[in-house]
Structures are given as C-alpha cells and as structure tokens.
Amino acid sequence: MKSAAVTPFTAFALVLTLTSCGQNQADADQQSEAAASQLVEGITIANQRMMLAPVSGNPAAVYFELTYVGDAPVTLDGVSVDGAQSAAIHQMGEDGNGGMMTASGPLTLKSGETLELKPGGFHVMAMQVSPKLEAGQSTNVTITLSDGTAHSFETDVKSAGDER
Structure with missing residues (x-):
C-alpha cells in the first residue's frame, strides 16, 4: 500500500484554496458592511417591498415609507x-x-x-431587472439626497400577485 506524501506544492495549493474560500466570505462581509454603512442619520425606512412585474422583462415597482428628521432641508434626488x-x-x-x-x-x-x-402615487420603477432576482429574495435600494449623501436599505422581493 502506498502512502500519499504531501509535497510542498500540494500544501501550498491547499493553503491557497482555503485562503480564497475565506477571502470570498471576507469580501461578502465587506460588501454587507459597505451597504450597512450607507445610512443617513435622521432617515428611517419602513414598509419596503419590491414588486416584480407580472410579465417578465417589464419594470418592477419599489414602494416604501421614508421619514426624515433633520435640520437641513434636503430632497430625494435619485x-x-x-x-x-x-x-x-x-x-x-x-x-x-x-x-x-x-x-x-x-x-x-x-x-x-x-x-x-x-401604488397609485410616487414609486420607484426598476428597469431591466435581472431574471436572477426572484420573489422570496431580497435586494438593496440606495436613495441619494441633494446634500450628496446616500442611504441604503434592504427590501423583500415579491411576486406580482402578492399584496402590494
């Protein structure tokens, strides 16, 4: 019976593989932290949801309630x-x-x-939505304000037939 010897090359390849797996998780954690760090003091978001279109390829709608408590006047620009x-x-x-x-x-x-x-008032139209984005998942929405700040939040993705 032959015993398998661990060569320096095999050990190096194993370390690279394990390191890259950890790196992918670290990258994902950094992206989550970056999204979470885009918060504007004085803004709260509630009742957020993204409604997919009943016909694939059509725009989706995003609804939410935005409350602002701040001294400086700002506008929601984008x-x-x-x-x-x-x-x-x-x-x-x-x-x-x-x-x-x-x-x-x-x-x-x-x-x-x-x-x-x-629905029936102001809303966000999301155009050319990726087919990979499906009901039951979530996605991030980022609003930009006139003072140059941005506020990101997560929203649930719902199918066209779900309650709006």
Missing part, C-alpha cells in the same frame, strides 16, 4: 436598485384620459414628515 440596470422615481397622475405615469423631479423631504412611495 435611486438605484441592486439587480436592476436603472431606476427612477415616478408618479401617477391624471391626464384627462385616465391614469398617466411620469418621471418625478426631486422630492422635498420635510423634517418630521413621512414620504410614502406607494
């Missing part, structure tokens, strides 16, 4: 959604012929008030 190629704040309105959706300009955040992004 948004991005992990897993979507682009995202924008839209609003529903009337054009005389029924409902109409349009892109929204910056939204003023007033201290102590809650801005609701909800």
Whole structure:
C-alpha cells in the first residue's frame, strides 16, 4: 500500500484554496458592511417591498415609507436598485384620459414628515431587472439626497400577485 506524501506544492495549493474560500466570505462581509454603512442619520425606512412585474422583462415597482428628521432641508434626488440596470422615481397622475405615469423631479423631504412611495402615487420603477432576482429574495435600494449623501436599505422581493 502506498502512502500519499504531501509535497510542498500540494500544501501550498491547499493553503491557497482555503485562503480564497475565506477571502470570498471576507469580501461578502465587506460588501454587507459597505451597504450597512450607507445610512443617513435622521432617515428611517419602513414598509419596503419590491414588486416584480407580472410579465417578465417589464419594470418592477419599489414602494416604501421614508421619514426624515433633520435640520437641513434636503430632497430625494435619485435611486438605484441592486439587480436592476436603472431606476427612477415616478408618479401617477391624471391626464384627462385616465391614469398617466411620469418621471418625478426631486422630492422635498420635510423634517418630521413621512414620504410614502406607494401604488397609485410616487414609486420607484426598476428597469431591466435581472431574471436572477426572484420573489422570496431580497435586494438593496440606495436613495441619494441633494446634500450628496446616500442611504441604503434592504427590501423583500415579491411576486406580482402578492399584496402590494
């Protein structure tokens, strides 16, 4: 019976393999910490959810309630959604012929008030959503403010038939 000898090359390859596995976890931990570190003092997010479109390839909608408590006046200027190629704040309105959706300009955040992004009102449209993003998962949303700060939060991904 032959015994297997551990050569210096085999030992080195084993160390590299184990180190890279640990490195992948460290990279994932750093990414989670980076997302968590993008928090703006005075902003709270509640009731967040991403609703996938009933037809694959169509935009998804993101809804949430944003409460701002701060001294400096700021506006909600932009948004991005992990897993979507682009995202924008839209609003529903009337054009005389029924409902109409349009892109929204910056939204003023007033201290102590809650801005609701909800069905039938202001909401986030996430375009070209990755097919890898499925109901039951979660994704990160990052909002950008006029003062240059960004606030990230996690949201559940839901199917089109789930309660909005």
